[in-house]
Amino acid sequence: MARIDLVDLAQSYNGNDAPLESFALKPVTMTWRQGGAYALLGPSGCGKTTLLNLISGIVTPSRGKILFDGRDITPLSTQKRNIAQVFQFPVIYDTMTVGENLAFPLKNRGVAKAEVDARVRQIADLLDLTPYLNRKATRLTADAKQKISLGRGLVRSDVAAVLFDEPLTVIDPELKWQLRSKLKALHRELDLTMIYVTHDQTEALTFADTVVVMHDGRVVQSGTPAELFDKPAHTFVGYFIGSPGMNIVPAEVSGHEARIDGHVIGLHRNYGVLPAGKKIEIGVRPEFVDVGAPASGLLSATIERIDDLGRIQFARVRVGNTKLAARVPPGFSVSGDTAGLIFNPAYVHVYADSHLVEGVA
Amino acid sequence: MDKTINQKAWFLVLPVFLVVAFSAVLPLMTVVNYSMQDTFGNNQFFWNGVGWFKELLDPSTDLGGRFLASLGRNLFFSAVILAIEVPLGIVVALSMPREGWSVAACLVILALPLLIPWNVVGTIWQIFGRPDIGLLGYVLNHLGFNYNYVSNDVDAWVTVIVMDVWHWTSLVALLCYAGLKSIPDAYYQAAQIDGASRWAVFKAIQLPKMNRVLLIAVLLRFMDSFMIYTEPFVVTGGGPGNSTTFVSIELVKIALGQFDLGKAAALSLVYNLIILIVCWVFYTVMTNAGSERPVKEGAA
Incomplete structure (x- = not known):
């Protein structure tokens, strides 16, 4: 039970003198609230497991400090830190029963027997492991084994945080949903800080109240799923979250206008004059671009194909050399291979060198 | 499904039949044949039925007495060897480095005793332990121990056991090391997270994961020590008296010393059978050790 602060934390696997660009984790300063459900989201190799x-x-760490409730615990060993972690592949102790496995973290810390029993029963109950408590853990399925691993992570009531490192990788898709909702329920019930690492955006967005997106060793944005969706702070976030990802189009921006190939798109905010020498792009989610019949006021695009996702159809279009995705509005049928694009100005964002530029209302 | 009939396939199986026949079945059958007969030389044989086997298992006869005494010594020897080499091998494996150049150095040093021919090992220790010119014997005697493996039973036993430990602990250590290396890091990390002590890590992770290689180590060491011949023969020649005469040494005495082919053949078969049975029991017990235990009440 603690607030966790990271202060200028960085990690290099090639020694501290290596250039900053090669660090697996570039210096990061952030705070994890007590009781929060966090997801660390990013592609493989982005530094989230680090x-x-x-x-x-x-x-x-190569650099920086980690504080639990303001106390510097950087030099402490894993055993001395009050932390639980669940790994990608199930780790179970072969010679023990399921119950003994769950009790192991408590027994090692000298918790009284009555309390151990009570806690093990509670966790086994929450994870539907009660029928197996007296069974050997070795002969169970991978799913059940991973549940035991999860259980061992959750069994201690006094931990500063429970960390999950892609814990559902080995689980069947069907059960994944169940376990994820279960984790969410456990989070509410046990009032633990949980940090969940994943590269699966659905997993992150459904589990967490705060999603931290990482890219190339950096934290690029942290916010609620809605914030990440509506207002990505970095083009990577726009592209990585959402399916299909955000359209990123090179443009010239000044004042209330963005120009693509000479065509003007109105913007909701005033961007004044952007600094020269930066790569200026606009980003807009496919959900906020509609295709319509070609018209003189619209940016015209070539339709390449239509993706039918059942509920919604997306048109894959091309403007010049840039590919975009756009929503096909209900009731609109595409004819011919050119269309006009209708932008919703409230959701068009401007990026300079991949970072969001806040306009003035 | 139709079965393909291809008589030519027999030509592919035939070499295996021949090799197995000439390397295993025929020699073994010769021994079975001898074990039922008596001979007075001159290639004359007389049918003796199970007579040799009866005599072999009856302690009151000369043959039975010698066999059972050497069998007892051999079982005791194997038990002592296993009791020392297995725990020692585990300790050595645990204290070996996990990475860096020192790994290679350790492996080479460990492998050295295994590469020395057995009679050379015997010769090394025979000389090493001599009270007059051997380093070990000389030093021990000068420190006030009256050590002489030629005249003292206990000294002879200690020498043979220490020699075997020196020769073969490496094998157990190497096998255990391989077993330890195959444990994924996640297990150690999880144990750290779970606050496990060094001893708990050994008991909950390392020992169970070494289960398989330990089984192999125990089987190999049991078979080898139960069949031991060369080293004690070179060092003590089975003496003083008969105190280090193991079954194989007794067997060679009967077969080649006395040329009692029938007795020797019967002894070989029983000897062989004992090894097979003991190995089977070991294997069954150790492979089942890790499976379901009877359900304990209230073991949460």
Whole structure:
């Protein structure tokens, strides 16, 4: 039970003198609230597991500090930090029963027997493991084994945080949904801080109240799923979250206008004069671009194909050399291979060198 | 489904039949044949039925007495060897480095005793332990221990056991090391997270994961020590008296010393059978050790 602060935390696997660009985790400063459900989201190799291992103490940071409730715990070993972690592949102790597995973290810390029993029963109950408590853990399925791993992570009531490192990788898709909702329920019930690492946006967005998106060793944005969707702070977030991802189009922006190939798109905010020498792009989610019949006021695009996702149809179009996705409005049928694009100005964002530029209302 | 009939396939199986026949079945059958007969030389044989086997298992006869005494010594020897080499091998494996150049160095040093021919090992220790010119014997005697493996039973036993430990602990250590290396890091990390002590890590992770290789180590060491011949023969020649005469040494005495082919053949078969049975029991017990235990009440 603690607030976790990271202060200028960085990790290099090539020694501290290596250039900053090669760091697996570039310096990050952030705060994790007590009781929050966080997801660390990013592609493989973006440094999310490194960040997790730094918090749990499996890896000692090259730079920076980690504070639990203001107390510097950076030099402490994993055992001494009050942290639980669940790994990608199930780790179970072969010689023990399911119950003994769950009790192991408590027994090692000298918790009284009555309390251990009560806690193990509670966790087994929450994870539907009660019928197996007296069974050997070795002969169970991968799903059940991973549940035991999850259980061992959740069994201690006094932990500063429970860290999950892609814990549902080995689980069947069907059960994944159940376990994820279960974790969410457990989070509410047990009032634990949970940090969940994943590269699956659905998993992150459904589990967490705060999603932290990482890219190339950096935290690029942290916010609620809605914030990440509506207002990505970095083109990577726009592109990585959402399916299809955000359209990123090179443009010239000044004042209330963006120009693509000479065509003017109105903007909701005033961007004044943007600094020269930066790569200026506009980003807009496919959900906020509609295709319509070609008209003189609209940006005309070539239709390449239509993706039918059942509920909604997306047109894959091309403007010049830039590919975009746009929504096909209900009742509109595409004819011919050119269309006009209708932008919703409230959701068109401007990026300079990939970072969001806040306009003036 | 139709079965393909291809008589030519027999030509592919035939070499295996021949090799197995000449390498295993025929020699073994010769021994079975001898074990039922008596001979006075001159290639004359007389049918003796199970007579040799009866004599072999009856302690009151000369043959039975010698066999059962050497069998007892051999079982005791194997038990002592296993009791020392298995725990020692585990300890050595646990204390070996996990990465860096020192791994290669350790592996080479460990492998050295395994590469020395057995009679050379015997010769090394025979000389090493001599009270007059051997380093070990000389030093021990000068420190006030009256050590002499030629005249003292206990000294002879200690020498043979220490020699075997020196020769074969490496094998157990190497097998255990391989077993330890195959444990994924996640297990150690999880144990750290779970606050496990060093001892708990050993008991909950390392020992169970070494289960398989330990089974192999125990089987190999049991078979080898139960069949031991060369090293004790070179060092003590089975003496003083008969105190280090193991079954194989007794067997060679009967077969080649006395040329009692029938007795020797019967002894070989029983010897072989004992090894098979003991190995089977070991294997069954150790492979089942890790499976379902009877359900304990209230073991949460």
